Amino acid sequence: MKVAPVSGDLLVKLALAAAVVGVGVVLVRRAGAALPGLPDLPSFDSVVQSFNPASDQNLAYTGVNALGNAIVDASGPGRSADGSWSLGYWIYDVTHPAPFTPGINPAAPLPTVQPSPVQDDFGSPIYPYA
Incomplete structure (x- = not known):
């Protein structure tokens, strides 16, 4: 793997940028300690x-x-x-x-189901459930 050469000028600029950021962090922390109204850094x-x-x-x-x-x-x-x-x-x-809930009134009486009579083999009515 070939590594691209880095110029010395770029390294100097990066080092200067890191130093500026470091000095800025130190100054902000000192200002925060001196002035209680400033919020703390996270x-x-x-x-x-x-x-x-x-x-x-x-x-x-x-x-x-x-x-x-x-x-x-x-x-x-x-x-x-x-x-x-x-x-x-x-x-x-x-x-x-939401699940479907039909409009059922639980207080309403249930309908009465009365089966119709059927006839036996001889023609006599048979009433189921009687």
Whole structure:
């Protein structure tokens, strides 16, 4: 495998950029310690979780859910029991419609079924269920 040559000029520029970023991080941290009103920088773990594809705190998951929460109304598909919107709930709600429930009144009396009489071999009526 042939590795492309890297110019010394590019390496110097990359080193200078890394040094500027490092100095910037140090200055922001010192300013944050000196001024209590500034927010803290996120921890390394939270930054890693925001790019972890298996995490429910990654940028794509939280972004899609925030967008859906803003777009879908309160009674729309995708809402959980606590009222938050999730893409997973939305997919389930769209692919699993509510079951059909016929309009049966459980308090209504059942219809009475009276079987009609039949005749035996001699012509006499037979009343079943009598």
